[in-house]
Amino acid sequence: MSQTLTRTEIAQHKTKTDLWFIVHDKVYDATKFLDEHPGGEDVLLDVAGQDASEAYDDVGHSDEAGEVLSTLQIGTVKQQSGDPTPKTMQSSTSETTHAALGPSAGIPSGAVYLGGLVGSLVAVGLYLNFATQFGA
Numbered sequence: 419m420s421q422t423l424t425r426t427e428i429a430q431h432k433t434k435t436d437l438w439f440i441v442h443d444k445v446y447d448a449t450k451f452l453d454e455h456p457g458g459e460d461v462l463l464d465v466a467g468q469d470a471s472e473a474y475d476d477v478g479h480s481d482e483a484g485e486v487l488s489t490l491q492i493g494t495v496k497q498q499s500g501d502p503t504p505k506t507m508q509s510s511t512s513e514t515t516h517a518a519l520g521p522s523a524g525i526p527s528g529a530v531y532l533g534g535l536v537g538s539l540v541a542v543g544l545y546l547n548f549a550t551q552f553g554a
């Protein structure tokens with residue numbers, strides 16, 4: 419079967435008797451598989467109607483699991499302009515933002531060093547002045 423389904427449509431199938439989810443842009447109907455899942459039905463209910471790609475990969479499922487998964491496919495995800503950006507894209511964007519802020523943020527270290535040096539010289543000067551006056 420190769421129907422294309424929107425994320426909004428998929429999100430409506432999130433009950434024990436009607437359970438879909440997405441793994442890598444493919445849509446699966448896991449309703450019949452709920453009872454058989456070696457990892458239990460709760461984890462599948464947790465991702466019902468949602469994108470389960472990360473959760474599925476995190477477990478390190480076997481090739482056998484992948485074969486079962488492929489028998490449950492009912493379609494693919496229809497890409498829409500309002501869809502959330504993939505995680506990898508988001509993190510690279512925020513890294514760029516940090517990098518852009520980096521050089522302009524904070525005081526240059528040279529200025530801090532110079533400030534410290536001037537401060538020390540003033541302190542030594544005051545001490546010498548004091549010592550000369552009072553003969554310490």
Ligand code: HEM
Pocket residue numbers: 446448451455456457458461462464465470473474477478479480481482483484486487490
């Ligand atoms: C229809 C999709 C899925 C299929 C066909 C499937 C299949 C399997 C199979 C065959 C196993 C036994 C171990 C292995 O062969 O890798 C397993 C274990 C497991 N799965 Fe899934 N799985 C699916 C989805 C998920 C999802 C979406 C999650 C997490 C949200 C998940 C979490 C787990 C966990 C926690 C285990 C237990 C591992 C253990 O006890 O060692 N599974 N799954």
